[in-house]
Amino acid sequence: MLLLKRREAQPSPEDALRRARIEYTRLEAELCGRHPRLRIKGYADAVAWLKDGGLAVVEAKAGRWKGRHHLLQAVAYALIAEHLTGEKVRLLVLAYRDEVMTARFTPRLALWVERVARAVRRLPDTWPPPRARRSRKCWACFYRKICL
Numbered sequence: 318m319l320l321l322k323r324r325e326a327q328p329s330p331e332d333a334l335r336r337a338r339i340e341y342t343r344l345e346a347e348l349c350g351r352h353p354r355l356r357i358k359g360y361a362d363a364v365a366w367l368k369d370g371g372l373a374v375v376e377a378k379a380g381r382w383k384g385r386h387h388l389l390q391a392v393a394y395a396l397i398a399e400h401l402t403g404e405k406v407r408l409l410v411l412a413y414r415d416e417v418m419t420a421r422f423t424p425r426l427a428l429w430v431e432r433v434a435r436a437v438r439r440l441p442d443t444w445p446p447p448r449a450r451r452s453r454k455c456w457a458c459f460y461r462k463i464c465l
């Protein structure tokens with residue numbers, strides 16, 4: 318029940334693009350894929366083909382801006398979208414209930430994700446993995462069945 322409420326509060330990609338006054342010709346929802354060189358996988362809420370060329374990656378959140386990890390996520394999706402479509406991403410759109418934030422997709426942002434992906438790969442490969450610490454956000458997390 319609560320989960321349903323959160324989903325309802327999440328803005329749709331179409332709504333986010335309309336609020337940010339971004340014009341597009343095509344929208345693909347739930348673009349899922351991987352980037353083989355960076356060895357990352359992702360599931361972007363939507364990718365829009367912009368009217369004046371290039372792509373926008375839209376990431377919609379039920380809550381509010383909670384820090385740079387939302388941006389990091391969108392940048393990772395942008396790299397995956399470029400790999401899958403062969404087109405350049407120009408814009409990142411982070412949509413919240415009360416606001417829509419946009420950022421230009423720059424080589425510097427791409428480098429940030431490359432560095433994080435490299436750092437994650439350097440983590441020791443232990444089995445079993447360390448137990449996750451339960452937190453308030455776990456109740457609504459997609460991964461809780463396998464994580465906790």
Ligand code: SF4
Binds near residue numbers: 461
């Ligand atoms: S259930 Fe989700 S939020 Fe909780 S620790 Fe695991 S991945 Fe993080």
